[in-house]
Amino acid sequence: MFIDRTGQILHNPLQLHYGIAVTDIDGDGAFEFFVTGFGGCPNKVLKWDGGALIDIATQELADTERQAIGVAACDIDEDGHEELYILNTDTFSGRKRLADRLFDYADGTWVDLFSLRVNATVLNLTAGRSVACIDRRGDGHYGFFVANYGGPMRLYELDEDGRLRDVASEAGVALVTGGRAVVALPLVTERMDVFAGNENGPNFLFRNNGDGTFEEIAIETGVGDPFENVRGIAPIDANRDGRFDLVYGNWEGSHRLFVQTPEGHFLDRAPREMATPSRVRTVIVADFDNDGYEEIFFNNIGQPNRLFGWRDGVWTRLTVGGALEPAGLGTGAAVADIDGDGRLELLIAHGEAGMQPLTLYSASPNANHWLRVRPTTPHGAPARGALVTLEAGGEVQRRVIDAGSGYLCQMEPVAHFGLGTATHADRIVVRFPDGKTVEIAPSGVDTTVDVPHPDAAGLNVYR
Secondary structure, eight states: EEEEGGGGGGSSSBOEEEEEEESSSSSSOOEEEEEEEEEEOOOOOEEEEESSEEOOOOOHHHHHHHHHHEEEESSSSSSSSSSEEEEEEESSSSSSSSOOOOEEETTEEEEEESSGGGGGGGGOBBEEEEEEEEOOSSSSOOEEEEEEEEEEEEEOOOOOOOOEEEEEHHHHHOOOEEEEEEESSSSSSOEEEEEEEEEESEEEEEEEEEOOOEEEEEEHHHHTTTSSOEEEEEEEEEEHHHHOEEEEETTTOEEEEEEEEEEEEEEEEEOOHHHHBEEEEEEEEEEETTTOOOOEEEEBBBBEEEEEETTTEEEOOOOBBTOOOOBBEEEEEEEEOSSSSOOOOOEEEEEESSBBEEEEEEOOOOOOOOEEEEEEESSBBBBBTEEEEEEEOOOOOOOOOSOBBBBBOOOSSSSEEEEOOOEEEEEEEEHHHHHHHHEEOSSSSEEEEEOOOOHOOSSSSOO
């Protein structure tokens, strides 16, 4: 499946890296990989310059003073530019010494909002593992949900005066556990729900009540899984029934493919080979070969990576190719079409047990077609959490614009659809987190379709 393109990463020394997020750091309309550094290693911002990935991190973002692991981006101040939440963890669990960073781009430089005196009382001083963004009320106002380990979950939003507030208690999500992973998407409601994968205790599934509060329903819906220890999570419509399912990896335990029933219950449908335990880290769902069916990639640390694809009506283990990495110390991974050729690139970070360089892969070239959909908020930022449905070639595919991908990482804020041999797409439907919907008849394939929020675009095509 994968070919090795690591040579296209310039200045790629042995380092400790963990999480990766994809966002537009420099505001030029193209996305970059933000890679967290650990143990004195700097964070990186890898930008495609037309032939290679180069590091453009400023001194503020490189930030060698902290121990960065998890990262996510979204626009919480509604200026059209995504902020960066970086989890810093200098202890395994419980109270830590140094706070997280929340970088806001203002007046030509990046400013850590947590460093401002006005926000000193809300610092996250608990060891966190993952972070995702969420529009909990469906009103266009995003916040950052932090999965902490040994302390309460956090949910940071800006108030009307521009100060950070932790609204986790108000929202009903300030629970204490061994938090490891988090995803936010319209999973069991039409608003953004939250699934939090935990260690040494049951998972959490926070159902959105529609008023900014949540109800925890993991055990009653079948995804509590109390005797396993979650790492990577990814949403997938595994059986194309119009409902999102969950695939996740348990650390040295049985991996899960929880398929959602019409009644909102989840049943584990992972085949034996997929469920086989491993030292799993990030789990990625993406159509790497553009055949119209998503693959499932399990990134492991100190063991070969695994890849599964939907073939002849069953989930089948595929040949990984160059991304097998049997001796790779994988800690995080993310996907993006970073070079704009219509094929997704896979960037893998390594570390924890030893220093290794980053690695970069893409699927072998083929003749399959593709279509990419990029929804934006009324302010022009990525509409993370938006639901995108594509009808093409007699098939219906669904994607959610990534708000945070399970463990440490966050994917590009684009719905990437492989079309196989189809040369025409019939319809695109985008449902934004506030419920407004845009329908488009695309004019062609092998292109990216930008879909502004109707309040920004003045379109009269929503209901």
